[in-house]
Amino acid sequence: MPAPKKTARRTLLVTSVVVSSLALTAPVSHAAPKPSPSTSPSATPPANMSSVGGERLGQPGTQANLASGVPVLPKDVTARSWIVADAESGEVLAAHNAHWRLAPASTMKMLFADTVLPKFPKSTERKVVPSDLADVGSGSSMVGIKEGETYSVHDLWLGVFLRSGNDAVHVLSKMNGGIAKTVKEMNEHAEELQALDTHAVSPDGYDAPHQVSSAYDLTLIARSGLQKKDFREYCSTVTAKFPGETKKSKKGKSVRESFEIQNTNRLLAGDSDIPVYQGIAGVKNGNTTNAGATFTGVAERNGKVLLVTVMNPEKSEHNEVYKETSKLFDWGFKAAGKVQPVGQLVPPKSAAQSSAQPGANDSGEAGGSGKGSSKPAVGASAANGSGGIGIALGIAGGVVVLLAAGAFLINRRWPLPDLVRRRGRS
Numbered sequence: 500m501p502a503p504k505k506t507a508r509r510t511l512l513v514t515s516v517v518v519s520s521l522a523l524t525a526p527v528s529h530a531a532p533k534p535s536p537s538t539s540p541s542a543t544p545p546a547n548m549s550s551v552g553g554e555r556l557g558q559p560g561t562q563a564n565l566a567s568g569v570p571v572l573p574k575d576v577t578a579r580s581w582i583v584a585d586a587e588s589g590e591v592l593a594a595h596n597a598h599w600r601l602a603p604a605s606t607m608k609m610l611f612a613d614t615v616l617p618k619f620p621k622s623t624e625r626k627v628v629p630s631d632l633a634d635v636g637s638g639s640s641m642v643g644i645k646e647g648e649t650y651s652v653h654d655l656w657l658g659v660f661l662r663s664g665n666d667a668v669h670v671l672s673k674m675n676g677g678i679a680k681t682v683k684e685m686n687e688h689a690e691e692l693q694a695l696d697t698h699a700v701s702p703d704g705y706d707a708p709h710q711v712s713s714a715y716d717l718t719l720i721a722r723s724g725l726q727k728k729d730f731r732e733y734c735s736t737v738t739a740k741f742p743g744e745t746k747k748s749k750k751g752k753s754v755r756e757s758f759e760i761q762n763t764n765r766l767l768a769g770d771s772d773i774p775v776y777q778g779i780a781g782v783k784n785g786n787t788t789n790a791g792a793t794f795t796g797v798a799e800r801n802g803k804v805l806l807v808t809v810m811n812p813e814k815s816e817h818n819e820v821y822k823e824t825s826k827l828f829d830w831g832f833k834a835a836g837k838v839q840p841v842g843q844l845v846p847p848k849s850a851a852q853s854s855a856q857p858g859a860n861d862s863g864e865a866g867g868s869g870k871g872s873s874k875p876a877v878g879a880s881a882a883n884g885s886g887g888i889g890i891a892l893g894i895a896g897g898v899v900v901l902l903a904a905g906a907f908l909i910n911r912r913w914p915l916p917d918l919v920r921r922r923g924r925s
Contacts, residue, residue, distance in 0.1 A: 544580075548598035551695055552715060553842030556597040563593035564839040573826040577813040579791075580714040581823070583831040586722055586797060586804040590840035592831055594714070597842070600696045601810050603712040604785025605640070605663045606793045607704030610697065610712075612659065612733070613724040614688045615675050621653040621729070623674075631670045634678065636705040639665035642760060645744045654742055660733040661762045662741075663785070668703040678702060693845045694719045706789040714808040719844055721782045721795045721806055734781030737762050765821045766796055773818045776825055782806075784820070792820035798828055805831045 543559075550557035563572055572593060580596040591597070625631075626649045635641075642657075642664030644650065650670070658667030672681040681702045689697040694716035700707035712720075724730040740757040748754045762768045764784050766776040778798040785793040791811035798805055807827045812819045 544596040544599045548596075548600075549696055549713075549715075551598070551693055552591060552845050556591065556594055556715060556842040559596055559599075561593070561595045562597070562841040564841060566839065569838045570830055570833045573823075573830055575814075576809075576823045576826060578809045578811060578820070578823055579813070580808075580810040581827060582714040582718050582806075582808050583827050583834075584718050584722075584806045584844055585835065585840075586725070586806045589722075589844035589846075591715075591842040591844065592805075592834055592838050592840055593827075594841060597715040598696055598713050599810075600711040600713055601793075602706060602710060602787065602790035603697075603704055603717060603810075604706075604787040604790035604793045605704040606717050606783050606785040606795055606808075607699060607701075607710070607712065608659055608663065608668065608785075609717065609720045609724050609783045609795065610685050610689060610694075610699060611668060611672075611681070611702045611704075612656070612730055613720055613727070614685045615671055615681060615702075616656065616724075616727060616729055618675060619652045619671075621651065621656075623652045624649050625652070625655070625670060625674055627670055631673045632666055635665050635669050636701070636703075639703070639705060640763075641666045642741060643743075643758075644670060648742065648745060648755075650742060656729070656733050657736065657739045657741060657760065660783070661736060661739060661760045663763055663783075665703040665705060672702045689716070689720070691849060692716075692719050692723055692847050704785055704787070704790075706787045714810050715844075717793075717795045717808045717810075718806050721797065721808070722844060723847070724782070725797060731781065734764075734783060735767070737768055764794075764796075765818050766794075766798075766824065770818055770821075773821050773825075776821075776828065786820075794820045794824055796824050796828070800832050803832060803835050805835070807831065 546559060548557045548559070555562045561572065565571065576595070578595065580599045580601060582594040582597050583592045584590065585592065627644055627646050629646050632644065632646065640663045642659075642662040644655075644658065644664070644666040652671070652674075655667045655671050658664035659671070669678070672678050675681045675684075678701070682699050685699040685702060686697075689695075689699065694712070696711065696713035697716045697720075698709060698711050700710035704710070724734070738759055738761045741760045743756045743758050745753050745755040764779075764781070765773050766779045767781070769775045776796070776798060778800045779796060780799060781797050782795045793808075793810045795806065795808040798807075805828060807824050809820050809824045809827065812823050814823075816822070
């Protein structure tokens, strides 16, 4: 996919969105057993899908309560599966084949990041050896990691999120004990999140037999990832500097320069035929031969934070997955507060078992002390090496509290960077 055209500098504002006090009411006990990963996705949605999050979400076709006063859904959305959800309350505002198990492409990297990101401090370094890159799939998207060079964990995660670099994923996986161990942990984490449609085979989303997820699950995974400060930083970064290859200068000295990488999320970075989406703050895109185009995005407008996942549009126009996502976001922001939900994003299994404050792994400060805080911190930090654009992020703590109904509430601020409307192109 060609790189987007150079765009004008955009102002990034820190927004603090106070989470509503709505509890998730979907009964966890109604979760369907995890489907067998041996069945590849068919050309049409199954008649009976998982009912995690509500019975209507397990039904094929579009599910929406379009009562009087609720805006009409966009008619030209061609994706095989999609979902629009409130990121804070967990309410599913509308969905289409939400639990259809499809190839996820690089949106699977959200599960990889949510599983592995908390394990290593940003400053940890890795000197890349040949075995780190030996099993990267042919034709993979790459950030440009070189054998024999040293990279920080911060560099590697920028490579994962901005360039969807399978080479960066594999280096981090080897740091985590290998591909097999990492995939096993990803599947265990998916089970914990109740993402029961998901079965990981590779950590990077590279096409593999029986590697599947669903629009519902990808939204669950994104919501979990966005609880982590580092995850929010990486997925919302537009551009960054990435270490290049060490070379000899004319004077014989070893010199290692950097090069700029830009986020391939077109709603975040823009492209020739699509503007930056107002309020966008991540999350992850993907595209492979088997999966088609996939995308999960998060955006904030007027104090409302929405998650939208779109999988495999039938229309083959350039950037179609982003265009359809934009239409669903537009509908969601207009419908929020008016439409009755058709389901819920369920809590993780552990949320119904413990009300303990989350530690550093929950806030996403990788390698932290493990002590949580219920008091939001005031301030912002700029992403390192952002090439002058920068990402302003507030640092917020929070607690996951146990409610009487056995559901959970994210009682925290959401420091999502607010990308204001683009003023023009340079």
